[in-house]
Amino acid sequence: MNVAATGVKFGQSVKRQEDGRFLRGKGKYVDDMILPGQLYAAFVRSPMAHARITGLDLDSAAAMPGVRRILTGQELVDAGLPALPCGWAITSRDGEPMKVGVRNALAVDRVRYVGEPVALVIAETQTQARDAAEAVMVDYEDMPPLVDVLDATADGATLIHDEIAGNCAFDWELGDEAATDAAFADAAHRISLTLRNNRLVPNAIEPRAINAQWDQANEELTVYMTHQNPIGMRMFYAAAFGLAAEHKLRMVSPDVGGGFGSKAHNYPEEVAVTFASKLVDGPVKWTADRSEAFLTDAHGRDHLTDVELAIDANGRFLALRADTQANIGAYLSSSGSLVPTYMYATMLSGQYAIPAIHARVRAIYSNTCPVDAYRGAGRPEAAYVIERIVDLAARELGIDPAEIRRRNFIREFPYQTPVVYEYDSGDYEKSLDAALELADYSGFAARKATSEARGKLRGIGVAAYVEACGIGPSGKLAKLGGGAGMWESAEVRVHPVGTVEVLTGAHSHGQGHATTFSQVVSDRFGVPIENISVIQGDTARIQAGTGTYGSRASVGMSATLRACNQIIDKGKKIAAHLMEVDYDAVEFEDGIFSSKDSNVTIAFAEMAFAAHAASGFPTDEIEPGLVATSFFDPPEFTYPAGVYVCEVEIDPDTGTVEVASFCAADDFGNVANPMIVEGQVHGGVTQGIGQALWENALYDPDTGQLMSASFMDYGMPRAGGVPDYKLVFSGVPSPSNPLGMKGCGEAGAIGSPPAIINAVCNALGVRHVDMPATPEKIWRLCQEREQG
Amino acid sequence: MTKISLEVNGKVRALDLPDNTLLIHALRDHLRLTGAHMGCDTSQCGACTVHVDGKAVKSCAMLAVQADRCSVTTVEGLADEGDPLHPMQQAFHDNHGLQCGFCTPGMVMVGIDIARRHGKPDPATVREELEGNLCRCTGYQNIVASIVEGAGKMEAQS
Secondary structure (H helix, E strand, C coil), X not given: CCXXXXXXXXXXXXXXXXXXXXXXXXXXXXXXXXXXXXXXXXXXXXXXXXXXXXXXXXXXXXXXXXXXXXXXXXXXXXXXXXCCCCCECCECCCCCECCXXXXXXXXXXXXXXXXXXXXXXXXXXXXXXXXHHXXXXXXXXXXXXXXXXXXXXXXXXXXXXXXXHHHEEEXXXXXXXXXXXXXXXXXXXXXXXXXXXXXXXXXCCCCCEEEEXXXXXXXXXXXXXXXXXXXXXXXXXXXXXXXXXXXXXXXXXXXXXXXXXXXXXXXXXXXXXXXXXXXXXXXXEEECCHHHHHHHCCEECCEEEEEEEEECCCCCEEEEEEEEEEEEECCCCCCCCCCCCCCCHHHCCCCECCCEEEEEEEEEECXXXXXXXXXXXXXXXXXXXXXXXXXXXXXXXXXXXXXXXXXXXXXXXXXXXXXXXXXXXXXXXXXXXXXXXXXXXHHHHHHHHHHHHCCCEEEEEEEEEECCECCCCHHHHHHCCECCCCCEEEEEEECCCCCEEXXXXXXXXXXXXXXXXXXXXXXXXXXXXXXXXXXXXXXCCCCCCCXXXXXXXXXXXXXXXXXXXXXXXXXXXXXXXXHCCCHHHEEXXXXXXXECCCCCCEEHHHHHHHHHHCCCCCCCCCCCCCEEEEEECCCCCECCEEEEEEEEEEECCCCEEEEEEEEEEEECECCCCHHXXXXXXXXXXXXXXXXXXXXXXXXXXXXXXXXCCCCCCCCCCCHHHCCCCEEEECCCCCCCCCCCECCCCCHHHHHHHHHHHHHHHHHHCCCCCCCCCCHHHHHHHHHHHHCC | XXXXXXXXXXXXXXXXXXXXXXXXXXXXXXXXXXXXXXCXXXXXXXXXXXXXXXXXXXXXXXXXXXXXXXXXXXXXXXXXXXXXXXHHHHHHHHCCCCCCCCCHHHHHHHHHHHXXXXXCCCHHHHHHHHHHCCCCCCCCHHHHHHHHHHHHHHHHHC
16 A cells, blocks of 8 residues: 655745755856856947947957957947847827837947947956957947936937937827716816836846857857746747747756846847857857946836826725826837836726726836836836825825725726726735734824834835736737737656656746745645756756746746646556556545555556556557646736735934834735745835835936946845834635736735835825935925924 | 965865956856855945855955965855755755845855854844845845844854
């Protein structure tokens, strides 16, 4: 008799399988690799925000020691290297397609942001490459820089791309404008606000890095790149840039040191390095330094929004309108058109039943680093808009902020919003109640009094967020302008001894997929987790996939489960023969095939061996081997949601804001591994607190220089600035995938900025404070407050 | 070029390096110990932290020649392959004190340094002591818990 196996369960806080190599210093990141004959690349970058290139002198640089090759933008264009694509087609209100400014891998005759690559130097050492890059002489003719959307759209503003009028890539809308206007006309109350969502630098601690190797004899290209989506990048490098045939192009992303969206894009530097690797005799490596990361890793956010909420006499929401100008930077990045449209305006209903919504979004070019997805990607901007205006409404109508939310919550699911999405499930009141209890909401007055006795101002802030994750279904996305399938694949290979390999196109950059994907398999097969390997990030091993971003690992885990189910189904067929019973009479539980019709049981590993031994069952009916593949295209998005409550304490003498407490109640549906999910929330909330209080990518309007371009100038959250968080999961399983998961990677960064700013406004008794709520800003408000 | 001799993870290593070589590059590129990472250019992030003569040092802020005749311990030197993890490493595993793993070697090395200086520090002390180490993934909560627990285990073992 077989004993039940000791697999771990989906839903357990299993310790991470991948920790050992990281803790021992044996992680393998791209920069750790030095290939035989290694060459190094360095970039000549524009020191100007906006200028014409009038001269380029390479002679003295080319004569420097170790220099193998210098490449310019014109050479790349002459060689036929295409411009970088923007992956999402948006159509303006007047029916015009979006206007895409040409972005070459290296600038040709004009530079449009500080740090834009102008030339590429390849040398034998990194130092030689950098020294030679410094020796490249570029003549620039200044043009006026435009860093803010208001400047870029002003009458007579210089055109950043000569052919794009008004510096406007598109003027797009979503929702029913007439219905919204009608609702506003009859509303008892209209609350309005203008707010900015500050520009952020993603700052994964591992900088971008690439090592590209061309094998001339076999016409094979191998690219090691720190990236969230190596399989997608292979497709781009082959199909869009023609760097090698797709079947001759191996893309490898080994361990990836954080991404937060910034490593999901197509960057000019990586394209240029890969192109250059085919011109020199040796692999070419480039690792960004932190200054390059600040200047050129696609930034996040940067919206200016006018929002207005119509409310009836009973405090119920009637309509919402938002008019947003999104600063997209000098060029449209990979998802630069998607983030401020379908990732943003589609979320403006928040957790509320709002009968009419209209959003207008203008995407504006500026002389700044291109903007793309950064943790949350459009959804934090939407949550900030709705949760600030709802909070302001509560304040101006004299309704408790928790009560006004409760009064307007969506209560029936599925719920079709006026802005595309159909929310699949949720229980918003449950999360609100859980968060309020966790935060001891009713005890706030006493804590405020205690703070006041110490000369401090205390405020409490509530924010309710909802987001769309698990991105698919592919067909629906295509109708909205998407150009790529959004399924995920999994291949489950069972070896003759019953050990298992899972090959997934998702790629972990900190999320612990080696553990959570293994949990799905261990739970299903009853195989011990140490007997399961998760293979990811190498196109030589995994053929198909779409990567990890947008909190979408649930898609890959669902594909994994479905592949496991195919294995079990085949295993039952084999076991039926071995046990000499009908297929329908075979059951599988805890790693054992059994049947009411037999006293014989077959352990999972015995079945695996039999599948490979190919005896005991008819191989004309059941093929030998035990491999299954699944491509899961989700039927609908998932909709994680939650309520965050935080308290801040402000020192009016210094203007510093301390986060005194932060409580989160999140509905992530079913949770694969609570320990890992808590970690995701900790990280996301911390990034949100960073945005609300310290972080700001600040460009000087006169020169276009990035003023906060190092860790000394940019307010990264540090351990001393954030509290211990209190978390509770109030999950309602999602019907949109077989595991009932919703996604958890971005939630913290979506819900926390409005919670913090609502608390700051509550403490100060002011209508609004733009992020980041720096000590200077707060100190000035405190001074105004004291002076009445 | 300058010849130096230093002890790294218990072994004496002789190197002949350009004078401007930083300790981090000597470790990563010349000795191929890639556990310490470069996360910034300004000695702010602490991903490169190693121990020099028993004290936590940012190896991007020190020339290799300055480490001549010093004893250097990197994260690889805390536990040999196949041996159990150092108590601080184990505490990071037990408390989910790492996600992408890139800042982790620096966090572990500074955690040991904190433990040596403070015995059993409270969380507030650990948070203050982590001023020079950045993590973008964890929000610090589990790193702080890891260091508090690791310090306790180190004290119990000593």
